[in-house]
Amino acid sequence: MKILVCVKQIQDPEIAPGLFKVDEASNSVVAVPGIAQVISPYDEQAIEAALRIKEKTPEAKVVVITLGAASARDVLKHGLSMGADEAVLVEGPKNGSADGFVTASVLSEAIKKLAPFDLILTGRQSADLDAGVVACGLAELLGIPSVNFAKSVDVSDGNVVVDRVLDNGFEKIQVQLPALVTVSNEMGPARKPNLRETMKASRKPMQSWPQNDVNKDAGASQELIRLYVPIKEKHCEIIGGTSAGETAQMLVRKLRDGRLI
Amino acid sequence: MSALRVLVLAESSATEATPISLEQVALARKLAEPSGGQVSAIVLGPRSSDVDRQLISGGADKVYAAEESISYDPDVWVATISHLVSETSAGVVIFGHTSSGSDLAPRLAFRLSGSIATNCENAAIENGMIVATRVCYGGKARSVLRLSRNPAIITLRPGSLTPLAPDTSRVGETKSISANTEKARSKLLERKQEDVRGLRLETAKVVIGGGRGLGGPEGFKLLEQLASKLGAVVGASRVACDLGWCPPSMQIGLTGKTITPDLYIAVGISGASQHMAGCAGAKTIVAINSDAKAPIFADASIGIVGDYKELLPKILDEIQRLNS
Ligand SMILES: Cc1cc2nc3c(=O)[nH]c(=O)nc-3n(C[C@H](O)[C@H](O)[C@H](O)COP(=O)(O)OP(=O)(O)OC[C@H]3O[C@@H](n4cnc5c(N)ncnc54)[C@H](O)[C@@H]3O)c2cc1C
Ligand SMILES: Nc1ncnc2c1ncn2[C@@H]1O[C@H](COP(=O)(O)O)[C@@H](O)[C@H]1O
Numbered sequence: 168m169k170i171l172v173c174v175k176q177i178q179d180p181e182i183a184p185g186l187f188k189v190d191e192a193s194n195s196v197v198a199v200p201g202i203a204q205v206i207s208p209y210d211e212q213a214i215e216a217a218l219r220i221k222e223k224t225p226e227a228k229v230v231v232i233t234l235g236a237a238s239a240r241d242v243l244k245h246g247l248s249m250g251a252d253e254a255v256l257v258e259g260p261k262n263g264s265a266d267g268f269v270t271a272s273v274l275s276e277a278i279k280k281l282a283p284f285d286l287i288l289t290g291r292q293s294a295d296l297d298a299g300v301v302a303c304g305l306a307e308l309l310g311i312p313s314v315n316f317a318k319s320v321d322v323s324d325g326n327v328v329v330d331r332v333l334d335n336g337f338e339k340i341q342v343q344l345p346a347l348v349t350v351s352n353e354m355g356p357a358r359k360p361n362l363r364e365t366m367k368a369s370r371k372p373m374q375s376w377p378q379n380d381v382n383k384d385a386g387a388s389q390e391l392i393r394l395y396v397p398i399k400e401k402h403c404e405i406i407g408g409t410s411a412g413e414t415a416q417m418l419v420r421k422l423r424d425g426r427l428i
Numbered sequence: 429m430s431a432l433r434v435l436v437l438a439e440s441s442a443t444e445a446t447p448i449s450l451e452q453v454a455l456a457r458k459l460a461e462p463s464g465g466q467v468s469a470i471v472l473g474p475r476s477s478d479v480d481r482q483l484i485s486g487g488a489d490k491v492y493a494a495e496e497s498i499s500y501d502p503d504v505w506v507a508t509i510s511h512l513v514s515e516t517s518a519g520v521v522i523f524g525h526t527s528s529g530s531d532l533a534p535r536l537a538f539r540l541s542g543s544i545a546t547n548c549e550n551a552a553i554e555n556g557m558i559v560a561t562r563v564c565y566g567g568k569a570r571s572v573l574r575l576s577r578n579p580a581i582i583t584l585r586p587g588s589l590t591p592l593a594p595d596t597s598r599v600g601e602t603k604s605i606s607a608n609t610e611k612a613r614s615k616l617l618e619r620k621q622e623d624v625r626g627l628r629l630e631t632a633k634v635v636i637g638g639g640r641g642l643g644g645p646e647g648f649k650l651l652e653q654l655a656s657k658l659g660a661v662v663g664a665s666r667v668a669c670d671l672g673w674c675p676p677s678m679q680i681g682l683t684g685k686t687i688t689p690d691l692y693i694a695v696g697i698s699g700a701s702q703h704m705a706g707c708a709g710a711k712t713i714v715a716i717n718s719d720a721k722a723p724i725f726a727d728a729s730i731g732i733v734g735d736y737k738e739l740l741p742k743i744l745d746e747i748q749r750l751n752s
Contacts, residue, residue, distance in 0.1 A: 180566045184701050184723055187568045196565065267534070267544065297564050297682060298546050300534045307538035312503065312613035315531045328617070333527045334685075335677045336621035342614040352666065352683070353676055388543045392559065393572035403715070405731045414732055415742035418714070419750065421730065427691040427712055428634065428658050428747070 168227040168322070170217045171278060173289040173302070174210040174246060175263050176239040179203050180294040187396065194394040196295075204262075206242040208357075209290025211249075213350040215357035216320045217288050218250045224322065228252045230281060234273055236261040240373070247368035248360030254371065255281065259378040263293070267300030268388040273378060274301070275308040280376075286327060287347040291316050299349075306347040314340050318353035432465035432553075435518040437509060438483055438491075439526065442474040447631060448524035450486045450591035452584055456522055457487035457592065459553055466490065470512060472498045472505055472607070484600035487592045491602045498607045499616070500528060506535045507608035513540060518579055520558055525583040533583045543575035549588040558582070567682050567705025586630055587686035587709050622677055627661045629680070634660035635689045637680055637707070638668055641696020641717065641736065645673040650740050651695060657747050663687065665697050681706035695736045699724025716740075 179202055188197040214231060221227040231246035232255040233239045239261075243254035257277045264270045278287065287306070292299035299315075306313035318330040318337065328341050332353050406421070408414030422428045434456040438449035449469070456467040468490040469483040480491045492512060498504060509532065513521060521536065523529030525547055537544035545551075545560035549570070552559050558580035561572050575581075629635060636651045636658075651662045663680040664673070680687055682705040692710035696717065697703060704727050707713065715728035718735050725731045732739060 180702070181700065184568055184726070187565065187701075189569055194571075196569075268538070271538070291683070295565055297566065299530050300537070300544055300546060303531065303534035304538040307535050313535075314614065316527060331527075332676055333619075333621065336619065338616060338620070339618040340614050341617055346613075352670060355670075388575070388577045389545070390574040390576055391571055392574050394569055395572075396569050399726065401713075401727055401729055403725045403728045403731045405720075405725075405733060411734065411738040412742045412745075414734065415739055415746045418730070418732060419743060419746040422691065422714075423750065425712070 168224055168286070169281075169284040170220060170227055170229050170286045170288060171281060171284050172210070172213050172217050172229060172231045172246065172251065173274060173287065173305070174214065174231050174233050174242050175207045175290075175293050176204050176233065176235050176242045177207045177262055177293060177295040179205050180208065189394050189396050191393070191395055194391050196394070204238060204241065206245050207290055207294045209292065209294065209350055209352065211245070211357040212352065212354045213288040213290050214246050214249055214251060216317065216348075216350050216354055218358065220286075220320065220322050221250070230255065232274070232277060232281070233257065234259045234263045234270055234277075234378070243373060244368055245360060247371045247373070248365040249358055250361070250364045252371060254373040256373065256375045257378055258375060262295060265296060265391060266387050266389055267298055267304055268386070271301045271304035271308055275305055277376065278305070278309065285344045286322065287345070288320070289347065289349050291349045291351045302347060302349045309347070311345050311347055312342045313347040313349070314342055315349045316351040317348050318351060320348050320350070430463065432460050432463045432520065433516055433518045434460045434465060434467050434520045434522065435509075435513060435516065436467065436469045436488065436522045437524070437529065437532065438469040438471050438479075439524060439528065440471060440473065440475050440479045442476055443478050445479050445482045445486070446524070447591070448526065448584065448586040449483065451586065451589045452522045452524055453483060453487040454589050454592045455551060455584060456520070459520055459551065459558070462553065468492055468516065470509060472508060473500065477602075480602045482594070485594040485596045485598050487598075489600050491600065492605045493602055494607060495604045501612045501614060501616070502531050502535065503610055503612050503614070504607055506532055506539060507610040508605070510536055510539050511608055512605065513579055521579055521581045523581070523583045525585045529583045533581050537581045540579055541577060542579040542581050543577040544581045545573050545575060546583040548582050548584050551582055563682070563705055567701040585686055587688040627659070629661050629663050629678070629685045629687055632661040632687065633689050634658050634691045635663050635680075635687050635707075635710070636660050636693045636695065637663045637665065637697055638695050639665035639697030640667045640671070641698075642668065642673070643696075647696065647736070648674060650736075654740060654744055657744065657751075665703050694724055694728070695740070697724055698722050699727055
């Protein structure tokens with residue numbers, strides 16, 4: 168069984184809001200010195216999901232694949248150190264393309280070269296663009312079914328069974344392989360790279376394909392005309408008070424006066 | 429510019445369209461109006477004539493409805509919607525940014541080689557093309573995209589727009605459609621959905637949110653007590669959900685619920701941008717946090733620096749005292 172996991176390198180999404188800056192002249196994010204480029208968290212959880220399957224099906228092979236700049240090798244190495252078996256870098260722009268159609272068509276061509284495969288796992292959305300477009304798009308281009316927002320993924324008898332998170336509940340879905348599944352945070356924390364796999368990682372196969380080899384012309388579907396940080400105009404009034412009781416009284420009065428409660 | 433046809437995928441119960449569906453219809457109206465275009469809602473799930481009337485008085489000209497509710501299956505739904513888009517030459521399709529909208533919109537976009545913007549707060553027409561504003565970078569930024577291919581497909585974040593005031597004099601027609609018979613490739617084994625009647629996070633006037641600072645599920649009991657006194661609904665940060673202190677349906681934020689209450693009381697929540705993306709529409713935010721440097725104080729209009737364990741019981745007492 169072959170499981171492909173699509174992973175993306177991004178700027179750490181959990182940096183303090185104050186550190187995040189945009190250059191409005193070029194419509195791009197200003198790289199903050201000292202802020203790490205990381206694997207997008209849901210993609211890390213997608214690797215986790217793949218490795219949980221591998222634990223039950225030891226012959227399964229897990230291949231991590233990314234579209235990005237040479238620096239994205241770091242996220243591939245991260246995947247190999249977690250326990251993935253092989254990695255493929257499709258060389259392209261740093262942090263991938265912002266156009267989901269371009270990313271999905273380049274990845275779909277690369278994935279066709281890696282065929283046959285049984286399961287593709289991705290994150291529910293990249294934690295920089297927060298789009299959630301590439302995965303289902305990829306499934307559509309490859310002509311395979313997809314299931315979104317997995318909490319758990321199990322493979323048996325040529326099927327994948329997914330517990331999927333809904334707005335107000337869960338559903339359990341069974342789909343025939345090959346299929347694509349996107350992983351949500353409800354999957355639970357990803358394992359840390361372990362020493363044994365990290366030692367082996369440098370000997371695991373890592374291929375690098377120039378983007379042009381894979382797809383010469385992936386037409387743009389959209390144009391970014393502006394990127395900006397919304398201005399906050401709030402002023403916070405801190406309620407003091409010499410005791411918890413007094414503070415509580417001041418708050419409740421204030422809310423009552425404002426007819427908020 | 430020729431008359432623009434806009435389709436909306438409306439979600440509903442048997443008796444009521446969801447609030448986000450009415451926001452979608454309002455946006456559709458805004459986009460269609462300048463060209464004298466038309467707004468049609470598609471209802472494939474459960475519905476009744478009440479739902480149709482609600483969508484029409486909310487701004488739809490036509491409702492395309494499945495005669496019998498089509499059980500949710502992405503293959504069947506995408507094929508059915510895709511067929512209708514082609515048949516009606518729709519230029520824009522608006523989904524809610526919900527679990528099914530997020531599932532269907534990208535597939536439809538790729539199937540029809542259109543353009544797509546998800547997680548949108550608004551959209552407009554500029555030079556005959558759709559320009560959409562979407563939330564990105566964990567809520568820290570907005571990007572404005574020109575959708576250059578046809579059809580333009582959008583998912584709208586709940587709570588972004590105000591639905592139009594219902595106009596019961598509006599007339600519209602309901603047309604029945606049948607499900608595309610494309611073979612479903614997935615099989616539903618089980619579905620557990622919470623009963624969402626009564627007070628809901630999305631529509632509550634007062635919401636109380638709890639985060640990691642509560643220290644455990646017991647903290648949420650205190651929030652529930654306060655909520656019952658205020659007629660409020662309790663929500664949570666993602667961390668509190670991930671730790672298993674409450675179900676994911678209580679999550680507020682970028683990938684959780686969007687709330688727009690008059691009052692949001694955030695307790696033990698640091699104020700990460702991904703959380704604030706779900707509550708920025710609250711009119712007044714009160715933050716209770718033991719760390720004076722917590723980022724939430726930059727978004728709140730009223731703040732208390734202190735331990736919630738000491739403060740909440742006193743706040744409860746005080747409300748009790750005022751009410752008696
Ligand atoms: C891609 C992505 C998507 C995400 N989506 C969401 C989302 O939709 N919703 C969401 O909420 N998060 C989301 N997150 C997570 C988000 O980035 C933060 O990690 C999360 O919101 C933090 O939760 P918290 O505030 O409960 O915990 P923390 O950040 O740990 O904050 C706890 C706070 O409690 C305070 N505290 C501690 N003890 C007390 C006490 N006794 N009394 C009062 N205060 C106390 C602390 O000072 C601290 O400020 C997402 C993250 C990523 C990367
Ligand atoms: N450049 C990329 N390289 C590999 N996988 C990607 C890339 N961009 C997106 N993906 C995958 O597609 C998912 C959804 O991304 P997005 O549509 O950008 O939100 C991500 O969680 C990844 O699994």
